Every structure is written in C-alpha cells, then in structure tokens.
Amino acid sequence: MSKVINENRMLKLVHNFFEHPAMLITELVQNAVRAKASKIDIAIEDGTLVVCDDGYGCDSHEPLLTLAESCWDAEVEENEQPAGWGLFVLYCLAEKVSLTSRFGTLTIDTALFFNDAVYRGKALSVGELVDTSKTAEGFTISATMDSRKMKQIAGISHKRLQYFPIEITLNGDSVVRESVVEEYKDYPIKAQYMGNDVFINPKRIDTLAEWLQSLDVIWYGMLIPAPRYSGNRGIVNVTQGTPLTPVLPFRTTIKQDEKFAEFGAFARQKIVEYCTKKINSKAEGVEPLMQTMEKLATQEELNRLDYYIIDEEDPYFDTGHSPAHSTSRIVARGERVFTEDAEITIVEDGKRRRLRKIGYDHATKRYTGNYEMLFLPKGVITERSTLESHPDWLEIEERILRIDICTGDGDDKYTGGHLEGWYDAAIVSAWSDTDTKDGCLCQGQSGTDTKDDRCKIDIIGIDAGGGLSSIAIYYAKDAGLIDKIDDSIANHLYYEDGDTYDTQYEETRNAIWEDVQNVHGTFDxxxxxxxxxxxxxxxxxxxxxxxxxxxxxxxxxxxxxxxxxxxx
Missing domain, CATH: 3.10.450 (Nuclear Transport Factor 2; Chain: A,)
Structure with a gap:
C-alpha cells in the first residue's frame, strides 16, 4: 500500500524544520492560552525545563505524540488553525521528556522515539510508557537537555511574550503584559479590520508593498515581527477570525495570498482617506503625508487634494554635489507656480553674444555651448519641480531671467591672476515677461529699476569648464562682492579624487581673495x-x-x- 508520507524519514529529518530553540517557549505559551489557562510558569535550571499551566489539560496522550494532530476545540481550530507541531519542537531539543495531565504521566526517550518505530508504538499504547496513577489538572512538562540549548531557550526576549493574554512567569520573573491599544495609541490611524485592531503610521511610505513588509502582526498573542524592519510602520492585532494567513507550522511570517492583498487594499484606502483629510484641513506637518500620497494615491485621489508639495532648489548657489539650499514648499490649488532659469548674454563693443550651457548634441555628435556653470547670489533663481505623481491642477510654468553683462574697455578688467579674468561691468536683468527696448537690457530696463529685487544682480561668475582658471567674474564696481558667490565656486570645484575637501575649499577661496587684492590694488x-x-x-x-x-x-x-x- 502506498503511503502519503514516509513516517520514518520525516521523523529523522524533523529537527531541521525548527529555526531557533527559543521558539519553544512561544509554542508552549500559545498552547496554554488555547487551553484557557490563566497562568503559566516556566523554569529553566541545571539542564531541566519545567513548565506548568492551569489550563484544562488533556485526557489522552496520543495527540501529543502525533505530528500534525490537533484536539483543540472547534473555535481554536477554526480561527487559529493550529498545525500540531508545537510539542515536536520540545522533542527535538530534549533528551528526555515527561508530560503530565489528566491522562497520567508519559515519559519518553526522544532519540528512541524519532529513530525506533517499535518504541513509538509502545509510546502510543496505553500502559506501556504512561503511568496512569500520576495525574494532574492542567498540563505539566519536565524535560532534560544540554546546557547550550537551555541557554538559547532562556534567551527569549520578553517582547515575544508580552502580548499573550496570560500571566507568564519565566525563571521567577513576571513577564510584563502590554496593551496593544495603549502601546500604539499615538499612531495616527486606528481602524478595525474584520473585528481586529489595526494601527498605522502613514508618514513617508515608499510603496504599499514595502509598507506591508514592515508590518508587525500579533497573532492571538504571538508576535510575528515584520520581515523587513524600517521603523514601526504599523501593526495588526489579530484576536478573532483569520484575516491573514500565517505560514505554518510556526507562524514566523505572513503568507502573501489573497487575504494579504485584501488587507493591503484596506490599509491603502485608510491611509489615503487620512492623508486627504489632514492635507485639505491645512494641518501642520503634512509634507510627509503628501509624499505618501505621491506613492499610494490614484490620480483621481490626488486630484481631490487642495494642497501639494513641490521641491525648490537654487541651482546657481552653493553648487556642491549635495546642494544645501534644496527645500520643499506647499502650494495651494489655483496658485501659479514658476520654475526659473537664467539666460546670459555678453554685450561687448555693441555686439551681443548669447552664452549657452555645454551639452552633447546627439544630432552632430559633439559637445556644444560655452559654459559649464553659473554662479549667482543666493535667491536669484529658483528651480521648482513636482513629485513624479501630482494633482492635475498643479502645473509649473517656466520663466527666464534674461541677464545682460555689458563690459567696457580694457581698463575695466584684470587678468593674470588665479581666475580667467575680473570684469567691471554693468549687469542688468529682467524676467522674460518684461518688456525691453530692442531686446537689449543694457539699453532698456535696468535691474535697478525693477520691482523684483532678485533682478538687482551685482556679481556673476561663469565657469567655462576648465577649473578655477576658466572662471570669469563680472561685478558691478566692487570685486569684493565675490563674497556672495565664493563659497559656491569652492563647492563646485571640489572633487572626491583630489585632496581633502577642506584643503581644496580653503585653497580655492584663498586664491579668489588673492585676486581680489590685485583687482583693488590694495593688499593685506x-x-x-x-x-x-x-x-x-x-x-x-x-x-x-x-x-x-x-x-x-x-x-x-x-x-x-x-x-x-x-x-x-
């Protein structure tokens, strides 16, 4: 007759199914809770483990020796779906085990039990290895094992036990019970899912899948930690039904099945509803919620928002590898938003020369342009951008700050220093939507006449792409105005493969200020x-x-x- 399972082989390999000896304690506590015990005492000392609970115990020893057997009541079977493997963790760890309840006391040699079919038959028979005269209410375990395993079992974290609805004593110390409701009371989202409490922290969720992977589950008192720790994002406290599916036999993780997907959809909806309400009420600190909406919300849901976040950066100030002047700002529905850039024209001897940023032209397959970087005082240009997903009403328009640099004769420049040159020039500017004469700002509206103070530019640096010696400085009367952009130049020229940042930074600034002394003709x-x-x-x-x-x-x-x- 064919067998569904190879019993002898299975029992010889069963040791390999268990991850860590400490899981034994959670299995025994879980069994006590299922048996309606009010307390359980666990003592580990001198190679002996003794566990006693005051539950209803059991009348027969056979289910205790049968892998995947279960004799729990109908409610436990339906809701918790016990696997019938718990005591086999004990048998795999121990050398000798005694079990006492209403059926009497069963004592087994675990090595023989796993390797000798005849011995297993005796263990299952009444009267062979069971002393029916030694009975007890509840359930008592006494087991001997080597000291290394004992030490691992004793090392179980109290956090793994603190949610069980039972009084637990471990080596004389009471395990402090925690209320899930009290512990997670500060979580912004509190909901019920199929009668079970759910607590959610909705801030800065990258993806729904990532959030679900960082979700802790308490399964009838047993903590199933998230497979991916990224800060406490949420927890589900399962006390009724089977809203999720723990992976059997030991419930160390949650199965990603249809139930998991349905819960994910429920959580996403709750997060979106909460974020929408908070954002539209103009509550403080909603930027992280907007970032969550960018990842989780549908386009229709994003369109319901009255406020949203944009990123702002000063592209021509503090131009290091990680600009320190990148920020975010909230804009309202109906607010006009502009992203800005600069257009530079050199006007010399009446001739206009438009500068263009160096870039690769795929059509001609060569680099074109004549500058790599601009250096402008703080706040002149603000580059704005949206998150990848955003409400349809949030549109960013573009406008250009036209800057004309009008140079004079040769007496207005200094060359021969560390930089390419210093030019005393008239710098005038206006936004692209400002009227000017003949398209030339030098002959039209001056930056000093505009109502926008950002047009009042008195110094600008232009890097042609060859390091410090390729940077030209244009200033209005005073070269000392370089203090508005010298940090930006030093940051921009820093490169990781050279000397230390501090060394390069200071050397660059010193070189710049040496040039300033020569421009002024006064020296320290x-x-x-x-x-x-x-x-x-x-x-x-x-x-x-x-x-x-x-x-x-x-x-x-x-x-x-x-x-x-x-x-x-």
Missing part, C-alpha cells in the same frame, strides 16, 4: 610681510618703515630701533 600687509617678519622676529604692528639698500633690508620700528637683515 600681513600677506606681504609675513615671510620676512617671521625671520626678523618682530610684530607687524610695531614696524614703521622698511627699506632695501643693495644686500640689506633695514626695518625701522615705531620706537626708532632698526633691525638689519642681510639679503642673499
């Missing part, structure tokens, strides 16, 4: 004197005059004293 005397003053051993503030005659330098101090240095 500390920079000029620090070399020989160090050699002479005098303070710069004490020096009145310095003279050089042939091979001598004569330093006259404020008090009239002279110091002479011989020059090589």
């Amino acid at each position: 005397r500390r920079d000029l004197l620090k070399g020989f003053i160090t050699v002479a051993g005098v303070r710069i503030a004490d020096v009145r005059n310095i003279g050089i005659h042939k091979n001598k330098m004569i330093i006259t101090m404020e008090e009239g004293e002279e110091k002479v240095l011989l020059l090589a």
